[in-house]
Amino acid sequence: MRVLILGGTGEARELARIAAGERGFDIVSSLAGRVTHPRLPVGPVRIGGFGGVEGLRTWLRENAIDAVVDATHPFAAQVSAHAAAAAADLGLPALHLRRPEWARCPGDRWTRVPDTVAAAAALATHGERVLLTIGRQGVAAFADCAGHRFVIRSIDAPTGPLPPRYELLLARGPFTFDDELVLMSRHRIDVLVTKNSGGPQTEAKILAARTAGLPVVMIDRPPLPPGAQTVGEVTDALDWLRARARQRVP
Known part of the structure; x- marks a missing residue:
């Protein structure tokens, strides 16, 4: 299963590292290129924008992507919206990996x-x-x-x-x-x-x-796209990918 991970976060790098080591996954990571010297994940990496929803949709189709994981920064609202729209247009499963927010504690x-x-x-x-x-x-x-x-x-x-x-x-x-x-x-x-x-x-x-x-x-964080499927931990994202892969086995 060929998976695009929209990354730039520690969670994205961890997900790419583990999934790339599992049989049955072909992982490609994408970074927006907004940091001069980004920390690169394991495996193939694409750096730069796609050109909006249409450009991302074209790239997903031309590169035979089977699933999309949006593991970008919680404030990368535009990227998340584009990922959700492009995946929906192509009928691809999409997941948003978002680490939990900080919660107000006594003394804050x-x-x-x-x-x-x-x-x-x-x-x-x-x-x-x-x-x-x-x-x-x-x-x-x-x-x-x-x-x-x-x-x-x-x-x-x-x-x-x-x-x-x-x-x-x-x-x-x-x-x-x-x-x-x-x-x-x-x-x-x-x-x-x-x-x-x-x-x-x-x-x-x-x-x-x-x-x-x-x-x-x-x-506060911007909201995710309406109806977005979301998990908060890398282990949950891995379980989601494994479940999608099992669904593809004849």
């Missing part, structure tokens, strides 16, 4: 917002020094926040407008709890702005903010 001081524009507006009621950890995309929403001083952390430098006062930290996680506490203390951070990406890889900043008593402006 969260302000939940739907997007980066709302996150920027929410800063009006918080302190001056902001740790911004939303990746390089979306930073432009904070360009008019002249009353704040930002520490912007991302793997690659953001493009487009930037806040008047900022310091850029180019770094790739995971970061430890101690690392995050030191960073917040050194820069005298008043508030953390982040996305609810979920998972243990970047959770240390949430734990550090809780320990330090800092407020967090938490950007």
